[in-house]
Amino acid sequence: MRSLRTEELILNMGPQHPSTHGVLRLLVTLDGENIVEVQPDIGYLHSSVEKMMEHRNYTQNIALADRGMDYLAALVNEMAILRAAETLADVPVPERARYIRTIFMELQRLASHLLWLGTYGIDLGAFTAFLWCMRERELIMDLFEATTGGRLHHVYFRLGGVNEDLPPGWTDRCREFCHYFLNRLDEYHRLLTGNPIWQARTQGVGVLTREQAIAFGACGPVARASGLQWDVRKSHPYEGYDRVDFRIPVYTEGDCYARYLVRMDEMRESTRIILQCLDQMPDGEVRAPRVPLNLKVPPGEVYTRVESPRGDLGVHLVSTGGETPWRVKIRAPSFVNLHALTEMMKGWKVADIIAILGSIDIVLADVDR
Amino acid sequence: MVRVPADGSRVAPIEQLVEVLHRLPGGQILVTSIENVLNWARARSIWPLTFGLACCAIEMMQAMGTRFDLDRFGVIPRATPRQADLIIVAGRCTIKMAPVVRRLWEQMPEPKYVISMGSCATCGGPFYYDNYSILKGIDTVIPVDVYVPGCPPRPEALIEGVLKLQEKIQKERRLTRRLQEAAQAGA
Numbered sequence: 163m164r165s166l167r168t169e170e171l172i173l174n175m176g177p178q179h180p181s182t183h184g185v186l187r188l189l190v191t192l193d194g195e196n197i198v199e200v201q202p203d204i205g206y207l208h209s210s211v212e213k214m215m216e217h218r219n220y221t222q223n224i225a226l227a228d229r230g231m232d233y234l235a236a237l238v239n240e241m242a243i244l245r246a247a248e249t250l251a252d253v254p255v256p257e258r259a260r261y262i263r264t265i266f267m268e269l270q271r272l273a274s275h276l277l278w279l280g281t282y283g284i285d286l287g288a289f290t291a292f293l294w295c296m297r298e299r300e301l302i303m304d305l306f307e308a309t310t311g312g313r314l315h316h317v318y319f320r321l322g323g324v325n326e327d328l329p330p331g332w333t334d335r336c337r338e339f340c341h342y343f344l345n346r347l348d349e350y351h352r353l354l355t356g357n358p359i360w361q362a363r364t365q366g367v368g369v370l371t372r373e374q375a376i377a378f379g380a381c382g383p384v385a386r387a388s389g390l391q392w393d394v395r396k397s398h399p400y401e402g403y404d405r406v407d408f409r410i411p412v413y414t415e416g417d418c419y420a421r422y423l424v425r426m427d428e429m430r431e432s433t434r435i436i437l438q439c440l441d442q443m444p445d446g447e448v449r450a451p452r453v454p455l456n457l458k459v460p461p462g463e464v465y466t467r468v469e470s471p472r473g474d475l476g477v478h479l480v481s482t483g484g485e486t487p488w489r490v491k492i493r494a495p496s497f498v499n500l501h502a503l504t505e506m507m508k509g510w511k512v513a514d515i516i517a518i519l520g521s522i523d524i525v526l527a528d529v530d531r
Numbered sequence: 532m533v534r535v536p537a538d539g540s541r542v543a544p545i546e547q548l549v550e551v552l553h554r555l556p557g558g559q560i561l562v563t564s565i566e567n568v569l570n571w572a573r574a575r576s577i578w579p580l581t582f583g584l585a586c587c588a589i590e591m592m593q594a595m596g597t598r599f600d601l602d603r604f605g606v607i608p609r610a611t612p613r614q615a616d617l618i619i620v621a622g623r624c625t626i627k628m629a630p631v632v633r634r635l636w637e638q639m640p641e642p643k644y645v646i647s648m649g650s651c652a653t654c655g656g657p658f659y660y661d662n663y664s665i666l667k668g669i670d671t672v673i674p675v676d677v678y679v680p681g682c683p684p685r686p687e688a689l690i691e692g693v694l695k696l697q698e699k700i701q702k703e704r705r706l707t708r709r710l711q712e713a714a715q716a717g718a
């Protein structure tokens with residue numbers, strides 16, 4: 163077969179490609195149909211967010227974190243910035259606000275995973291999945307809108323709590339949605355999980371072993387599909403996560419199918435968390451009194467992390483005692499997972515690029531910031 | 532006789548027909564009617580390029596999704612610029628990305644339209660100040676027909692933008708303008 167070897171070909175994919183989920187450029191070296199090497203070219207969405215944060219106070223940074231970081235998980239970004247600032251400044255957060263934050267972050271996770279499932283469905287030729295997921299996503303958007311006023315960007319969390327209390331009747335609507343959604347989840351499973359085409363495109367494809375996942379620092383569903391039991395919500399609990407009972411789904415296969423199953427299971431767990439929070443949530447204040455909007459954070463350094471839908475989102479905050487941070491460094495989960503992608507793709511066929519790329523669920527705003 | 536443009540480019544058959552009609556008595560009315568029909572067809576089958584830059588693209592997807600269903604207006608996303616009439620610039624465009632957007636726009640066949648979705652594409656939006664990497668408005672790179680404000684614009688706003696574009700296309704007088712230019716060149 164050696165005589166059949168062809169010349170290597172470099173295929174340029176992106177930055178405009180319907181399946182790159184944003185403006186990612188991949189330089190794929192091909193030997194015939196086999197992938198020899200993949201080089202991601204990033205920076206097409208670099209918005210200089212970390213620099214901009216140095217010129218804005220912490221409340222303004224909440225709005226910036228919504229937009230400039232991972233835009234599919236706006237509320238989790240807000241939490242990431244606030245967790246750092248609140249830890250450093252020791253801001254008290256009322257109980258009720260903690261539960262509200264937890265509920266909203268989990269709703270955000272549902273919305274994010276739903277969008278992922280829908281677009282991954284399109285990538286693999288299952289258009290129905292997109293339509294179904296969008297249908298449920300709109301219901302979550304309605305829940306967001308009723309409280310925060312925004313669909314995508316909320317600016318809802320504040321230093322020491324949240325902006326406003328839940329509107330009347332919201333908890334019942336949310337509960338209703340959760341029960342409805344659990345049924346829908348079964349429907350997705352019936353549509354996709356046993357589907358032979360879906361399995362053929364994802365099972366055994368793009369394997370990342372446990373050792374590789376550790377070596378690359380992979381996080382979130384990508385790491386959990388490779389058998390790493392790692393979730394910030396369990397290991398470094400914040401807000402209400404230590405008071406609710408939930409499971410971390412872990413699979414050991416490390417392929418695209420396992421990553422799909424991890425996210426599907428996470429959606430079920432998120433719904434459980436929301437339902438528990440709704441039951442446990444106490445009455446009372448939603449915002450600590452006497453926390454000014456332009457809070458001066460005492461000098462110091464802190465590194466905190468939260469679990470975004472894409473993984474371990476860390477914020478390293480350095481303050482010199484002013485109204486604005488001196489330096490913010492964001493450890494973006496998509497960036498790390500994108501690096502692991504180069505290893506996952508080696509040796510697969512050109513048609514699997516889409517399946518593997520879609521399965522790691524990157525958001526380019528998160529990669530480039 | 533039908534004039535062939537000096538640069539030797541081919542004249543579309545419909546334009547040849549129109550030019551003949553134009554010479555007949557009362558032909559101007561016919562030309563206007565043909566133009567109206569063409570515009571009607573164009574306005575009701577705007578095919579955009581599937582092209583998302585940032586957060587606004589998510590709202591664009593929602594607009595094409597189940598609840599808002601842009602397909603109702605004949606908006607069917609195409610994956611290649613060569614099949615597209617419209618490019619919806621959804622999101623912030625970096626200086627690194629700007630040449631790519633320009634290239635995509637150049638690859639689209641005439642007549643082509645541009646919707647600038649969101650404040651970032653319109654003017655730089657929330658990334659206007661203290662920022663070294665974002666383009667201050669996509670209209671510095673490609674000509675924009677309709678601006679949709681918002682951060683992000685709601686799907687309804689995007690639909691309104693598409694409807695405004697349809698109005699604009701309906702009012703266009705491409706054939707008439709072309710005939711006038713030809714007459715002037717001939718005179």
Ligand code: SF4
Pocket residue numbers: 229585586587621622623648649650651652656657681682683684
């Ligand atoms: S206008 Fe707002 S939503 Fe749209 S890309 Fe800019 S920051 Fe994102």
